Amino acid sequence: MRVDLTEFHDELRSVARGLLGDARARADGAELPTPIDWALLAESGWVGLEVPESLGGSGGSFAEQAVILHELGRTVTMSSYLGSAVLGVGALALLEPSPGRDELLRRVTAGDLRVAVAVETGDDGVGGDPAPFRLDRAGGGLRLDGRAAFVPDATGVELLVLARDPESAFVVVHVALDASGLHIAEQPVLDATRSLGEVLADGIEVSDSSIWRFRSDPGTSAQRLVDRGALAIACDSLGLAEAMVEATVSYTAERRQFERPIGSFQAVKHACADMLVKVLVSRELIDAAVQAVAGGDADASTAVSMAKSYACDAAVDVVGKALQLHGGIGYTWESGIHAYLKRAMLNRSLFGAPAAHRRRLAGRYGAGPLASSQA
């Protein structure tokens, strides 16, 4: 039986909602989305939620990050939380302690710097190979090669890459930003609230001290890292969808056509009911996956694939329906719904399309009786 953190999460959520709502209100009217002040997030303790207390964090689990991610989605906040906290802190926490790793973790937690992790964020990362880079012996040392596209928050920060060493084991490599052969470029996408980049390593010379190993089984750890990304995106999509249900209910109660609030029409009501059902089912699947990831369950990947595929599909549908029910107003830039739709679309594709996650689920069917998930 797990410790009941409901109250703590409620409090965290309420603080986050207030803070992000204020930030959102200040940013409203800006032509382009403005990233939220990173120092604010760090000071609030949100970056170090999973960092041991000894390194300045609060020693929590992914469950607390999930609360923050949900709120970032609700407000389509632009931040490097995905890159630095979910993947960066997440990767560092999975590694064996070492002076370099500890120092980096401490500084990220304190908000002094940010970090990105170049992993496979496409369909190949789902059950395929999550490491876009490889280390090969060359001369006396090691050289790093590979390319990762669509790396969250990759520009202007410290860089870690997930690689396979010459023995094909997964390791994390800390790459110096001035390394010869490293190319990092912003990759613009339709969703202006996310920053993605391309990382290219073309024969970078790597020293032993910058190759960091996982504490537990490297394969499992590498998969966990990518699963964290997928689940983080699902939490974000749930937040987006939830906000859109609320906005639609509220808009259709006010907006009158044909001498009545449009929310009193059955077609509108039934559409909102369907949106709500999708949000509620998403929430259950995500809560279960968050528990599984936070608890390090062996079948966490299954729960993640269910949550990611369902919630990210559902969010596109829900936001699309919200746009439809807002009518012409919803189609204006000013209403801001476009930002939700674009983020929901990107979320659907990032860290594995729904079909890729369902393929991973289906891979279990051939192999004997299915484990019945009881929990």
Next chain:
Amino acid sequence: MRVDLTEFHDELRSVARGLLGDARARADGAELPTPIDWALLAESGWVGLEVPESLGGSGGSFAEQAVILHELGRTVTMSSYLGSAVLGVGALALLEPSPGRDELLRRVTAGDLRVAVAVETGDDGVGGDPAPFRLDRAGGGLRLDGRAAFVPDATGVELLVLARDPESAFVVVHVALDASGLHIAEQPVLDATRSLGEVLADGIEVSDSSIWRFRSDPGTSAQRLVDRGALAIACDSLGLAEAMVEATVSYTAERRQFERPIGSFQAVKHACADMLVKVLVSRELIDAAVQAVAGGDADASTAVSMAKSYACDAAVDVVGKALQLHGGIGYTWESGIHAYLKRAMLNRSLFGAPAAHRRRLAGRYGAGPLASSQA
């Protein structure tokens, strides 16, 4: 440009609707569906619609059969029209004239006897091998082996089978009902308005005179035969769906709940509008496929696969929604909607599931630019 037969078709439809409606009314209340009197169909000239005038038919095309099939679907009439007219007459008409073939065609047209054709009615018949039987040389003569399941109207009638001869060319074999090695068994299915059977040939000795060859290219002819079956089923499903839209509109106008006719609720209206749209799209696709098959167009299979996959899928949805909107009454045996649902379900699977037809369509995508269907 094709001859405009609209008026002739309208008249045929109107006669068929009257006749089948009367027959349906007489059969109402019977515990089990009663097959419609075969003599009546033959006398009405419906069996010989495609038979040359010289053999007692009216020298028309599949377009006239399509009118009858649509009406048989509307009234969920039990008949052996699919086996005897669509496939039987259809197969005979594709064959080289010969005394045996001519005599059989004349007698089927006159209503003296019925005929079934054992072809592949499952997914394998769609772009795969439509012939479930093969002829092999054995001793001095030929022997027939094979098995066909779900053969329409196979019991108690003359039997033709589609086979490959020793050179692998498609032929039609007229099998004597008392032949040693022939086993025909009724295959009960949930839809009690259809009679399907299993035909097993276990080393039947076959004489040269009972092996009949196609007039045109055997491969094309064999495919046409199976395509006729698929399209006939689509016409039937369109009839079913159309009748269910009408029944639902009429029921929901009468039935009152919450102090108003339930048809005045938006949820009911919008569902009916969606049902109508599906019926209208089905109709267009079927009309186009009927023209292509009747005209012997080279790409008729493409039109058939579109019509079959869309209309048979749509019919299950439409009938299911009709059942839902009829509420509890719709779920009673007495309302008769169950007969529509069961027939729509069987139709969806018979002569190729929607996915099998879509697979055939997709087979064209790899092979260079798509022909744009104009005309």
Next chain:
Amino acid sequence: MATSDLEEFRAEARRWCQAHIPADWRQTQVGVSDEEDVSFQKAWFQELRKAGYAVPHWPREWGGGMSVAEQIVLYQELAAHDAPRLVLAFVSIHHAASTLLAAGTEEQRRRHLPAILDGEIWVQGFSEPEAGSDLASLRTTARREGDAFVVNGQKLWASGAAHADWCLLLARTDVTAPKRKGISYLLMDMRSPGVDVRPIRNASGEWHFCEIFLNDVVIPASQLVGPENEGWRVAQETLSAERGMTMLELSERLGNAGFRWLVEECSRARPDGLRLLDDALVQDGLAALETEIAGLRLLCRGLVERHEAGTAGPVEASVVKLFYSELLQRMMDFGTEVVGLAAQTSLHKPGSSGWESGAWALDFIGSWEWTIPGGASEIQRTIIAERGLGMPREPEVAR
């Protein structure tokens, strides 16, 4: 209850299931007569009763007393081991019992609760031909005459009425009141003179639904439940009270036997050596269904736990009913479609099965038994929107 105790209980329930569930019951129950079906159901009920598994949700004093956590485990294990369902006793142990416990007199409870354990069968007499989803517009009347009510009218969709000893009856005791007022809740002995039961055949060809014709049926006033004219409120409260755990049972069944069969069906080698499971489309469909079922099971579990904690929202039960019924329908449709012609040859489903029996086409038809009654899906959506989301009600109709 500590986790270790719960795990011990799970092991115990599992051992019981392994020892007591007849391995071949699905085979033996295909095409059985009505009498055989009833006797199998009654015997299975007594088997469960002996283990203390028949009415786990009742208060301890009446023969139950299992915690919610234990009940969840029990239904998970019964589903995992594909136990026969309690179809015949369903209304007796759920609606009848919860009504008596919540609103009945001590005398009514003493008269009926032990009898239910001994096999007394109940039927629900709520629906009427003209009412449909507008349940409150019922027309059956109960006229007060001295110490009794005299009932006239007609009930419909009374599932299992042909085998019932008693009926939960809603009838109008004040015909002048607005439609949700003036209804009373009565317990009616099905052997009373003037009660005429006629089975009606449903779309699957089965006869479990009945019409009940009521012609001057006399019901003693002592068989009134709750105050006169307050029957609607009583019915609403007891209807929703039980939904959580029965939905949990159904969702566990769908997720265990139901989905397992579908995967097994798709894993079987066809004559050509291929399996449906080798088709990427089938794989994708299965994974989508498994995901939705997982969501359903979590929803049900949450509903039960929040109901127990008193924190369940006003429409959680509607959400579960809507999602379950449409998922069931979609899944059976999928099974029917992928299994294809072979699915059309199963003409009977085993008695005592749940809503998924492996006869995909019949189960598809049966799924409308979920999307239509008990407030059709259309009504559930309106309830979710109005009570759950607070959306504006339909404006009053001008007269």
Next chain:
Amino acid sequence: MATSDLEEFRAEARRWCQAHIPADWRQTQVGVSDEEDVSFQKAWFQELRKAGYAVPHWPREWGGGMSVAEQIVLYQELAAHDAPRLVLAFVSIHHAASTLLAAGTEEQRRRHLPAILDGEIWVQGFSEPEAGSDLASLRTTARREGDAFVVNGQKLWASGAAHADWCLLLARTDVTAPKRKGISYLLMDMRSPGVDVRPIRNASGEWHFCEIFLNDVVIPASQLVGPENEGWRVAQETLSAERGMTMLELSERLGNAGFRWLVEECSRARPDGLRLLDDALVQDGLAALETEIAGLRLLCRGLVERHEAGTAGPVEASVVKLFYSELLQRMMDFGTEVVGLAAQTSLHKPGSSGWESGAWALDFIGSWEWTIPGGASEIQRTIIAERGLGMPREPEVAR
């Protein structure tokens, strides 16, 4: 027209397309400035005009005169060869022209039809902020003052108003009449004092929609179309008149360039050597879309032919609009999903494209421009049910 003549015309149109459609226009029109876009559109219009292809649907005396059969062929060929779309002149050659032809005076026609051929641009001023899908509840007023109307109010969603010379304006001339009465149809010079146009940005980031503020704008009474207070009827008739052929054009485009790109996109080898087309799920989705597009094209063709024959049903145009718009949305959603992350990197679509441009994610967003305006999908379904199926209307709301 005999089939052979039609085939000759097809060959001619095909040759013209091959000779005149710039092969690289999609590349050159990505990210162009507003001015470049307008000048490309105007030049392309004149190119078509020279061939007699700009206004084929107009009467011969005004510069058109093509038979319906020929128009169908023309739009098929333009679509097959992926011609730029006439976006800027759309309202001019369709709504404005058909309104003038159906309800305008001879003088109005002579003033405007030749001008349109020379490049006069029109905008539709029907929608208003408060009206939405309830178009008839418009509030802009036109007060009669001697030989003129004085107009005040605000229009919204006026596509291309920033470049328009003239406006088709609906305004209320009798504020006391019921909402569909008392509206008049006026031709407004966009250079009139008191007309203020402000572009608004849409969800795709484009600026083609405008607000038009009208402040004591004086419109001579000679610019009234049809009788005073009968503007609603005039608008309804001319709106539906043109829909068939423009829908046919759009459906041909969706079926040609649109679907072809999708197949090409799916046929491209990825870095790992695999193609999307090798995935059975993608194949199935493509075949389903191709089938629906085929249905749409046939529906459009039927609508045009039946419209010509005077036998079109009352809701055929609504069916086509509903089906097209939701199919477009589904198809763009599919494209966005299967193309995946790469689809998120197309930040601009080429000017002069149709609703499908190959920038899947942007086109998905753009598809709401079809499901929302001109009677949202919800309204179309109600129209189809009430006028097409004769279902009972919503009861009057009590006040």
